[in-house]
Amino acid sequence: MNAPVSPAETLRSALATLLDGLPPKRAAQAVERLIAHYRGATPTDAPILRDRADVAAYAAYRMPATFEAVRAALGAFADAVPGWVPKSHVDVGGGTGAATWAVSATWSGGRSVTVLDWAEPALALGREIAAANPALQRAGWRRARIGKDLGLDDTDLVTVSYVLNELTEADRAALVDAAASAARAVVIVEAGTPGGYARIIEARDRLIAAGFHIAAPCPHSAACPIVPGEDWCHFSARVSRSSLHRRVKSGSLAYEDEKFSYVAATRLPVAPAASRVVRRPQIRKGQVLMELCEPDERLSRTTVTKRHGDLYKAARDADWGDAWPPHAQEP
Known part of the structure; x- marks a missing residue:
C-alpha cells in the first residue's frame, strides 16, 4: 500500500505544476519586485499582487516558507491545547492560502475554511492550487479589505500570517481586535526580525487584554522578559526547496531556514510548555x-x-x- 502524500509534498507538486507555464525570466523579475516591496517599511492597503504572473511568482517564492512557519506555530499551539480540533478556520490576509494548508497538515478531518484577502488574483490562484488538497476543496475565497472595517464571523480559529507588516498601526490594532472578538483561538505569524517581533508583541498584548491565554511560544501570559531593542524572540523552520523553487529564488541549496516570530493565543484552557x-x-x-x-x-x-x-x-x-x-x- 502506498503511503499517503503529505500536504507539504502535495503543495510542492502543485507549485511545480503552476510554474511550468510561467517563463523563468518573468518569474524572476516578479520575485525581485516583491522582495523589494517586502524589504520596505512603508505600509500599504493597496494590493501588491497585480496579476497571475505576480501571484505565481509570489506563491513559488513564499508559500513553502509560510507553510512551514505557520505549521510550526500551529504545532506548538496544538501541543498546548491537546485534544482540541478547530471545526472552522478563517485565514485573514491569506493570499494564496499557505496557512490553510498548514492547518490541514496540523489537524486532520474536515472544517469550514474561509480565506480573506484584498488581491483577487491571489484568491483565484489560491483556489486553483487548493484543488489538489481534499481538505480545501470546499473552502471559500472572499475579497475583503484587511483593516479597521473588517468584519469576521464567529469561528474556532483565525490565522494571520505575514500581514501585519502591510498595515498601518491603526489597522493592525483593528485586525487583532476583530480576530479576538470572533475566534476561540488566534495564531499570528510575522517575519523573524526585530520589527516582526515588535508587531507580534503588540498583538500579544492586545490578545491578553481581550482575555486570551498565551498557548505558545511563551510559557506564560505575563510580560515578555526580553528588553526591547536588545534582542527579539524568533524561531526557525527548515524549508525544502524543489528544483523549480531554487531556480525562482536563485538559490543552490536544497533547503532554506525561514526565521519567524509568532504568538498563539486562545480562550480555551491551556497547558503551555514548562x-x-x-x-x-x-x-x-x-x-x-x-x-x-x-x-x-x-x-x-x-x-x-x-x-x-x-x-x-x-x-x-x-x-x-x-x-x-x-x-x-x-x-
Whole structure:
C-alpha cells in the first residue's frame, strides 16, 4: 500500500505544476519586485499582487516558507491545547492560502475554511492550487479589505500570517481586535526580525487584554522578559526547496531556514510548555547548552550533561523552538 502524500509534498507538486507555464525570466523579475516591496517599511492597503504572473511568482517564492512557519506555530499551539480540533478556520490576509494548508497538515478531518484577502488574483490562484488538497476543496475565497472595517464571523480559529507588516498601526490594532472578538483561538505569524517581533508583541498584548491565554511560544501570559531593542524572540523552520523553487529564488541549496516570530493565543484552557528553547542548542563534548524562556518571566541558560542520563539524550535531540523539558521528564 502506498503511503499517503503529505500536504507539504502535495503543495510542492502543485507549485511545480503552476510554474511550468510561467517563463523563468518573468518569474524572476516578479520575485525581485516583491522582495523589494517586502524589504520596505512603508505600509500599504493597496494590493501588491497585480496579476497571475505576480501571484505565481509570489506563491513559488513564499508559500513553502509560510507553510512551514505557520505549521510550526500551529504545532506548538496544538501541543498546548491537546485534544482540541478547530471545526472552522478563517485565514485573514491569506493570499494564496499557505496557512490553510498548514492547518490541514496540523489537524486532520474536515472544517469550514474561509480565506480573506484584498488581491483577487491571489484568491483565484489560491483556489486553483487548493484543488489538489481534499481538505480545501470546499473552502471559500472572499475579497475583503484587511483593516479597521473588517468584519469576521464567529469561528474556532483565525490565522494571520505575514500581514501585519502591510498595515498601518491603526489597522493592525483593528485586525487583532476583530480576530479576538470572533475566534476561540488566534495564531499570528510575522517575519523573524526585530520589527516582526515588535508587531507580534503588540498583538500579544492586545490578545491578553481581550482575555486570551498565551498557548505558545511563551510559557506564560505575563510580560515578555526580553528588553526591547536588545534582542527579539524568533524561531526557525527548515524549508525544502524543489528544483523549480531554487531556480525562482536563485538559490543552490536544497533547503532554506525561514526565521519567524509568532504568538498563539486562545480562550480555551491551556497547558503551555514548562519552558521554551529560544536559541539553537549548542552541543559540546559531553554537554548541551540551552537558552530558555521560563514560566517566571525570565530568560535562563542551562547546561545538560551526561550525568543527567536520558535528559541529556533528549537535550541532544532538542531543537530551537521546542518545549523543554520533554513530556514526562524533569530536569
